[in-house]
Ligand SMILES: Nc1nc(=O)c2c([nH]1)NC[C@@H]1CN(c3ccc(C(=O)N[C@@H](CCC(=O)O)C(=O)O)cc3)CN21
Ligand SMILES: CC(C)C(=O)C(=O)O
């Protein structure tokens with residue numbers, strides 16, 4: 001199913017079928033109006049825990065709560081008509097084990113109506129992925145650079161710098177696939193390693209900073225729109241939202257100051273009865 005011609009919502013099975021086929025297009029979404037703009041262009045929308053950084057101004061994703069994810073998930077579901085919606089499980093809501101993960105993931109599914117959840121997968125999360133999948137919750141894994149582990153890894157560093165690191169990422173990917181994940185995000189890994197992961201697993205890989213070897217791509221929407229000054233290596237700015245917004249605000253401020261706003265067309269002249 002290609003974008004724009006869809007008569008029903010994209011499913012996890014649709015995404016799985018795209019392995020090795022037409023690249024999967026995805027972006028992050030956090031609110032209803034933006035979701036409605038992204039929807040016709042994307043196969044799936046991710047309600048990423050990056051919301052903490054790009055919407056709430058937190059320094060990392062570690063402070064994001066399950067309630068925040070549910071509230072943004074609900075908003076995105078109201079705007080996204082046909083794209084699959086995937087919601088990130090935030091830090092602290094699944095790592096304790098399958099039971100905790102099921103409680104969090106089932107709340108997300110029930111309260112938002114989204115189609116799948118995503119977890120940052122270490123090898124240890126295989127049990128969690130299996131437990132959720134067996135009980136009706138589709139899981140997207142997230143391997144490589146795992147932002148929720150920033151306090152252990154000491155920074156957002158690309159993976160693949162040593163054989164050890166390469167083996168770990170491959171092991172994470174294979175564990176997630178075997179445990180029943182329907183797709184996986186591969187973040188911040190060396191191009192050769194991304195190709196190795198994509199060739200090894202039978203489920204689609206969605207890259208972010210992981211080269212064109214992946215089966216699809218994702219970016220943080222405000223990054224690709226050019227809303228921020230920061231540009232890590234993997235981001236391409238497809239727009240210049242910051243300048244466009246700045247121009248509009250500047251024009252508004254000038255119009256207020258010189259009293260040309262509100263103008264003739266923008267005032268109420270109501271008849272008295
Ligand atoms: N706005 C935003 N965009 C993202 O892509 C994003 C978030 N927030 N928050 C959650 C994670 C964190 N991510 C990040 C954050 C920083 C770098 C970064 O600074 N990378 C450097 C160093 C890379 C290296 O030396 O290995 C770079 O220059 O790319 C990478 C990924 C990706 N995710
Ligand atoms: C960068 C993507 C994959 C993500 O996990 C997020 O936006 O939180």
Ligand SMILES: [Mg+2]
Nearest residue numbers: 048049050088
């Ligand atoms: Mg995330």
